[in-house]
Amino acid sequence: MMTDSAGSQNPRRLIILTEGQTDPIEAKTAVAVMRYGKDEVVALLDSTQVGKTAQQLLGVGGDIPIVARLDDAPTADTLLIGIAPAGGRLPSAWRATLLDAIGRGWNIVSGLHDFLSDDPELAAAAEHHGARLHDVRKNRERDVARRQGIRSNCLRIQTVGQDCSVGKMVVAVEVARALARRGHDAKFVATGQTGIMIEGDGCPVDCVVADFLNGAVEKLVLANQQHDILLIEGQGSITHPRYSPVTLGLLHGAMPQGMILCYEAGRKTISGMDSVPLVPLSRLRNLYEKTAGIMHPSRVIGIALNGRLLSAGQMDEERAKIRDELGLPVCDVYRDGPDVLVDAVLALRASLIG
Amino acid sequence: MMTDSAGSQNPRRLIILTEGQTDPIEAKTAVAVMRYGKDEVVALLDSTQVGKTAQQLLGVGGDIPIVARLDDAPTADTLLIGIAPAGGRLPSAWRATLLDAIGRGWNIVSGLHDFLSDDPELAAAAEHHGARLHDVRKNRERDVARRQGIRSNCLRIQTVGQDCSVGKMVVAVEVARALARRGHDAKFVATGQTGIMIEGDGCPVDCVVADFLNGAVEKLVLANQQHDILLIEGQGSITHPRYSPVTLGLLHGAMPQGMILCYEAGRKTISGMDSVPLVPLSRLRNLYEKTAGIMHPSRVIGIALNGRLLSAGQMDEERAKIRDELGLPVCDVYRDGPDVLVDAVLALRASLIG
Numbered sequence: 001m002m003t004d005s006a007g008s009q010n011p012r013r014l015i016i017l018t019e020g021q022t023d024p025i026e027a028k029t030a031v032a033v034m035r036y037g038k039d040e041v042v043a044l045l046d047s048t049q050v051g052k053t054a055q056q057l058l059g060v061g062g063d064i065p066i067v068a069r070l071d072d073a074p075t076a077d078t079l080l081i082g083i084a085p086a087g088g089r090l091p092s093a094w095r096a097t098l099l100d101a102i103g104r105g106w107n108i109v110s111g112l113h114d115f116l117s118d119d120p121e122l123a124a125a126a127e128h129h130g131a132r133l134h135d136v137r138k139n140r141e142r143d144v145a146r147r148q149g150i151r152s153n154c155l156r157i158q159t160v161g162q163d164c165s166v167g168k169m170v171v172a173v174e175v176a177r178a179l180a181r182r183g184h185d186a187k188f189v190a191t192g193q194t195g196i197m198i199e200g201d202g203c204p205v206d207c208v209v210a211d212f213l214n215g216a217v218e219k220l221v222l223a224n225q226q227h228d229i230l231l232i233e234g235q236g237s238i239t240h241p242r243y244s245p246v247t248l249g250l251l252h253g254a255m256p257q258g259m260i261l262c263y264e265a266g267r268k269t270i271s272g273m274d275s276v277p278l279v280p281l282s283r284l285r286n287l288y289e290k291t292a293g294i295m296h297p298s299r300v301i302g303i304a305l306n307g308r309l310l311s312a313g314q315m316d317e318e319r320a321k322i323r324d325e326l327g328l329p330v331c332d333v334y335r336d337g338p339d340v341l342v343d344a345v346l347a348l349r350a351s352l353i354g
Numbered sequence: 355m356m357t358d359s360a361g362s363q364n365p366r367r368l369i370i371l372t373e374g375q376t377d378p379i380e381a382k383t384a385v386a387v388m389r390y391g392k393d394e395v396v397a398l399l400d401s402t403q404v405g406k407t408a409q410q411l412l413g414v415g416g417d418i419p420i421v422a423r424l425d426d427a428p429t430a431d432t433l434l435i436g437i438a439p440a441g442g443r444l445p446s447a448w449r450a451t452l453l454d455a456i457g458r459g460w461n462i463v464s465g466l467h468d469f470l471s472d473d474p475e476l477a478a479a480a481e482h483h484g485a486r487l488h489d490v491r492k493n494r495e496r497d498v499a500r501r502q503g504i505r506s507n508c509l510r511i512q513t514v515g516q517d518c519s520v521g522k523m524v525v526a527v528e529v530a531r532a533l534a535r536r537g538h539d540a541k542f543v544a545t546g547q548t549g550i551m552i553e554g555d556g557c558p559v560d561c562v563v564a565d566f567l568n569g570a571v572e573k574l575v576l577a578n579q580q581h582d583i584l585l586i587e588g589q590g591s592i593t594h595p596r597y598s599p600v601t602l603g604l605l606h607g608a609m610p611q612g613m614i615l616c617y618e619a620g621r622k623t624i625s626g627m628d629s630v631p632l633v634p635l636s637r638l639r640n641l642y643e644k645t646a647g648i649m650h651p652s653r654v655i656g657i658a659l660n661g662r663l664l665s666a667g668q669m670d671e672e673r674a675k676i677r678d679e680l681g682l683p684v685c686d687v688y689r690d691g692p693d694v695l696v697d698a699v700l701a702l703r704a705s706l707i708g
Contacts, residue, residue: 209467291645
């Protein structure tokens with residue numbers, strides 16, 4: 001079963017919880033929902049930043065206000081959790097906020113690993129007030145991969161990365177949308193909670209039981225392969241000490257013919273693990289082609305540079321350096337637009353159709 | 355949390371359910387429990403084979419009888435499910451048997467992905483009759499890998515394979531026991547339901563949520579690294595279309611310094627997927643060293659040949675061929691004993707302590 005987000009129905013009016021973490025890294029879910037989502041965002045909830053705007057703090061969202069209380073966003077109908085709690089447990093202050101929202105009959109959208117709908121107090125309150133608790137990661141995946149019925153004419157492109165939080169979801173969305181603008185039948189395939197929130201469907205692969213990971217990804221491909229081109233959101237990194245099996249399951253379940261390698265210029269170590277150095281891009285490219293190639297021939301067709309930390313001059317230098325080093329097209333999809341990656345996707349398609 | 359099997363306490367008196375599948379492949383859990391477990395096996399339950407013995411059908415277990423009804427094993431106190439149901443769902447005939455056993459106050463041990471303790475009817479019956487439902491695969495793993503506190507002087511050896519069901523668990527058990535007989539402090543580290551049933555502890559890695567797989571394996575190593583040598587049970591295969599992420603998570607969580615590559619002579623395709631050819635051993639060795647090596651240097655130190663289908667003459671031929679081809683020690687742990695693999699483990703240990 002794919003997760004079907006409430007976002008696939010009528011647009012919601014969201015208040016997004018970003019308490020104490022309204023910055024572009026910690027609140028990346030909020031950023032993506034404002035940038036790409038179908039729902040109206042009424043406000044961000046962060047009592048430490050009241051009076052500022054989303055644009056000021058996150059570089060997106062225009063005049064969307066930061067508020068301290070639900071009372072300050074009376075037109076909302078849904079509270080979306082836009083950050084991860086420290087320590088992975090629901091803080092007690094959040095619990096009070098969620099109960100307040102539920103008491104107003106608002107729905108809750110959560111991407112946490114710990115499911116709100118399994119919490120007796122929250123579940124009882126939701127039942128009482130007719131609110132819906134939507135746990136985006138909740139799934140009952142129980143199918144193994146079968147390798148049957150996969151349409152070879154559907155081009156599968158997967159974003160892969162040097163680390164977490166380098167832009168794999170953003171690149172997949174931007175390339176899919178640019179292909180659509182050029183008249184191609186392309187679809188962004190969401191594999192993480194934020195992607196599912198903005199796209200309205202997908203599979204939360206990092207929360208699938210390990211035996212069924214490849215099978216869940218294969219089903220996701222089968223469900224979308226009526227499109228000509230799939231842009232499949234990658235997860236983690238094949239070199240990530242924590243999440244490498246999620247990355248591999250995506251590659252072996254989706255069997256992409258092409259990959260776009262994403263990285264952030266200037267980052268030296270795995271995020272959150274300062275003692276683990278990142279693997280250089282040239283070696284990483286080889287590792288991805290080898291590990292993906294266990295199931296299906298696949299090659300890296302372009303590099304997505306996240307130049308968040310670079311000046312314009314540094315960007316030019318970095319882009320040229322990587323292009324020379326790897327002999328592949330390079331761009332920052334935010335600052336340069338995704339055109340060179342779109343061209344690379346279409347070139348791969350032409351070469352495979354022959 | 356590691357799963358702690360009921361087997362870690364007083365020995366139980368088991369009746370093992372193998373209905374309709376009392377053969378060495380389908381009933382491999384029953385075979386391992388009889389061969390390696392600490393519990394007394396009173397009978398096997400298979401109404402299609404009544405009157406035969408375990409030895410006749412499975413090559414192990416001596417005079418343990420095959421019976422049709424629980425009444426025929428009155429001294430049992432525990433029913434252990436020794437096979438997987440076709441289709442993954444609990445057959446209605448099994449349900450009646452489980453309820454019968456629970457009604458006698460017997461405990462149930464199950465390695466199924468669908469948890470008996472989550473089944474309302476079975477859970478209510480167990481509560482009423484004071485029986486325990488032990489779901490060996492059930493876990494709440496929620497920790498990511500940290501890469502801290504790993505003892506470099508603990509030698510970690512992992513069995514890896516060309517496919518499922520080639521002997522990875524058996525080889526790990528046999529090598530650990532042979533090392534112990536030679537006076538070494540070696541421990542078999544169970545990572546699957548059968549291994550946990552016989553060892554009394556371990557982690558059911560294939561049932562862990564993907565984001566926490568490497569972390570669960572790392573915890574398992576940390577919990578056992580007071581021993582000098584760990585023999586870690588491998589799972590699946592890095593080339594298995596269904597289970598490759600489980601294999602990778604074990605390698606990246608455990609970071610073995612050495613691997614023993616297991617295969618069954620004569621097998622040509624992935625079990626259950628006739629259209630998927632097996633990867634040749636020489637390429638496979640390279641793939642394992644490359645993928646394990648992403649996290650920690652590791653090399654294949656020996657080959658475990660499963661010669662189940664071979665005559666004595668064919669065995670000699672196969673052993674010599676593989677030894678020449680790969681330049682590594684080769685043995686069938688059942689037919690040859692594990693000595694050459696034990697020597698390879700000790701040689702690796704000597705070279706690392708150097």
